Amino acid sequence: MTTYEHILVTREDRVGVITLNRPKALNALNNALMLEVVAAAQELDADRGIGAILVTGSEKAFAAGADIKEMQAQSYQDVYLSDWFGPWDSLAQVRTPLVAAVSGYALGGGCELAMLCDVLLASETAKFGQPEITLGVIPGIGGSQRLTRAIGKAKAMDLVLTGRTIGAEEADRSGLVSRVLPAEGFLEAAKAVATTIAGMSLPATYAAKEAVNRAFETTLSEGVRFERRTFHATFATDDRTEGMTAFVEKRAPEWRHG
Numbered sequence: 001m002t003t004y005e006h007i008l009v010t011r012e013d014r015v016g017v018i019t020l021n022r023p024k025a026l027n028a029l030n031n032a033l034m035l036e037v038v039a040a041a042q043e044l045d046a047d048r049g050i051g052a053i054l055v056t057g058s059e060k061a062f063a064a065g066a067d068i069k070e071m072q073a074q075s076y077q078d079v080y081l082s083d084w085f086g087p088w089d090s091l092a093q094v095r096t097p098l099v100a101a102v103s104g105y106a107l108g109g110g111c112e113l114a115m116l117c118d119v120l121l122a123s124e125t126a127k128f129g130q131p132e133i134t135l136g137v138i139p140g141i142g143g144s145q146r147l148t149r150a151i152g153k154a155k156a157m158d159l160v161l162t163g164r165t166i167g168a169e170e171a172d173r174s175g176l177v178s179r180v181l182p183a184e185g186f187l188e189a190a191k192a193v194a195t196t197i198a199g200m201s202l203p204a205t206y207a208a209k210e211a212v213n214r215a216f217e218t219t220l221s222e223g224v225r226f227e228r229r230t231f232h233a234t235f236a237t238d239d240r241t242e243g244m245t246a247f248v249e250k251r252a253p254e255w256r257h258g
């Protein structure tokens with residue numbers, strides 16, 4: 001396994017864990033960290049021994065945003081030519097479910113990274129926000145789009161225009177997060193969720209993730225058609241046969257995992 005400078009990558013059975021690790025900067029997302037997260041996620045995604053990828057930070061901060069100190073000196077020409085933040089889009093191509101485990105600050109790019117994940121688990125201590133407006137910029141890693149799809153225009157406008165921070169309870173009520181979990185034992189509980197996902201049939205997991213994501217890219221009738229055809233296609237997998245046979249035989253399924 002590759003070693004990285006700004007993140008830690010571990011494997012716990014079928015779960016890959018990416019831990020953002022720039023504690024002195026509250027895990028601010030600099031360019032090097034971005035490239036490491038993308039590379040690690042792609043490496044884990046290519047491994048059929050991995051069924052879920054947990055992305056997490058520290059207790060104090062998931063990530064306090066893109067690295068403002070790194071951006072401060074950049075010109076328009078710099079950010080345009082380098083397609084600043086562009087590599088983050090690669091995370092949306094990862095087929096393995098990404099589970100964000102958010103404790104503390106998830107601001108700006110941190111909130112956007114959490115929203116790039118498929119399942120967003122929040123500790124009671126989590127704080128979300130898009131404060132870019134307070135720096136004279138706007139979200140740049142999809143925040144204006146994913147936040148609006150997640151919580152609707154009224155709430156998204158409030159957060160993006162005022163830059164205010166919301167806690168886990170408001171984030172849950174708004175539909176931003178999948179679940180809020182107690183602060184005590186949070187990481188273990190989040191790993192348990194990832195382990196549950198990783199224990200499912202891999203082809204069914206890929207197909208389910210792709211089908212749900214299709215809802216954001218197409219019309220309802222096209223989305224339902226895509227789902228129906230994909231459902232039919234699951235009948236071609238060994239795991240479909242095993243899953244239904246195991247149910248009938250009253251035993252746990254044994255997935256082939258690739």
Ligand code: CAA
Nearest residue numbers: 024025026028064065066067068069108109131139140141
């Ligand atoms: N970039 C660079 N450094 C950051 C940072 C960031 N986003 N967030 C925190 N840090 C650094 C601080 O500068 C500080 O470093 P020094 O000790 O060298 O001064 C260190 O992390 C600890 O931070 P604080 O002393 O500020 O900690 P705090 O507990 O008092 O406050 C905080 C925490 C409220 C999160 C505060 O750090 C903060 O407001 N951070 C910036 C949040 C922000 O504006 N994020 C959006 C960034 S822009 C963006 O993300 C664009 C996009 O769309 C992708």
